Amino acid sequence: MKKKYIFYSLVIIFCFGFSIQKANAQFRIVEVNPATETVKIKNFGSTTQDISAYRLCALFKYGALGSMTVQSGSLNLAGNAEVEVTVLLTSGSVLNNTASDLGLYLPSGNFGLPENMEDFVQWGSGGNGREGVAVTKGIWTAGTFINVAAPYAFTGGTSDIGVPFWDTLLNIENPDEINKFSISPNPASLDLNVELPNSIENATLRVYDLLGKKVLETEMSGLQSVSIDVSKWNSGVYIVRVSSDDVTQTKRFIKQ
Template sequence: MKNLFKTLIVVLALTTTVDSFSQIRITGVDPNQNLVFIRNYGTTTVDITNHILSSKLTNFTVGSMTVIAGNPSALGSMQTAWVQGGSLDAAGADLALYVPGTTDFNNTSNLLDFVQWKSGGHGREAVAVNKGIWTAGDFVCGNPTYTYNGNGGTVDYGVSHWNGTGCTTSIDEANGGEKLTIYPNPAKDVLNVTIASNVAVLSYRLINILGEVVLESNQNYSNEKLSLDISSLPKGQYAFVVNTVSEVITKKVLITQ
């Protein structure tokens, strides 16, 4: 029970609570303890007991699981239910969330959320890829608890919004303030960067969630506007990292090609 309490504290602390999209989402998974965290990002109370979870093609309802915390039968706005049950493979598996009454698990309209850990290609991955909420082969690295750090928004899907213990697949934003302005964001073909007059840029890099540098420059800039061609880059979340004479500034960038 002590470990269960620690897991609850970690997931509740890492779950963001600032969006109003009407969605039920998976916000944490600990396969070592068969624990699942489900959050209501909508504005009204929802009964999620008949929502269906699927892991490695084995299906079970939320209502069939043991309630550890929260109220799945009346899950309020921005509340999280903590349930335990099913059989989750800690060595590598998926977890998909479906609407109540689902019989056709290949129908993307029935799929609400998806995550997989340790390795790719599990269970309902193909359905999630077809729906556009996951990329084939992606998985959350590290160890449990696997935690969602998005806002429940329509673009906050995919491995870039999940972290494992000892391994980070999301891109964190740090520093910068108004020293660096990036727009539009999300971006499609061109990313504009405006540099404040009091900032001397030594170099910049655009990095994907795998840590690969996809754009870079070692030219010095100050009080300038840059227009970067990103038309050839795949959609996803990136980090724009700028080295200045005094600090490193990191900005999140979402590309939507």
């Protein structure tokens, strides 16, 4: 009787400990840029965890995060922190720009089992790849997909699921107006001036066209302003993105 009591106690402790770990390490895909083949993952939990063995799967091609190039952050992912990786899947496959799914999976286990899937998103069309697994798990609605311009950004929290919480990254900015950078003139034909507030340090400036192709990247460490020669750029709309620590801000400008 005593042995049985000890056994059940250990089972309860194990299950409780596992649930705590899950509650404190909730990993979600929060940004996808098919054009640059980059994906950003956020830890919505409060404890640091190494996610290098976690896997991404797109259109039945897969790869471990540890085999991919880290663009920013760390795979030893702290609570409320993000890491950005360049996707590399089996046979050298990368993200499909037109239509694809993307699932985040635990370090081991069958990709066809819902319990091994952590998160899911798809764009361009419904019914891609492992959509059925996500539907069974209850984190996606069958046939739904992101149908706005890439790159894509998750706008919800840890308990929010599905297409309603995905939008184009172009529409997402830091709501704190005090911390926003400024660009001028807009439209611009010769030079575009980017100015950072004093509260932003060690920032990286990137500019993308509307297809998500990166046309410029420069470090602004110790700089509060920079002038970009855009005179030879094609006319159209561009996205200016400033990243500093865990904060990313975006703005549009028109090249005349």
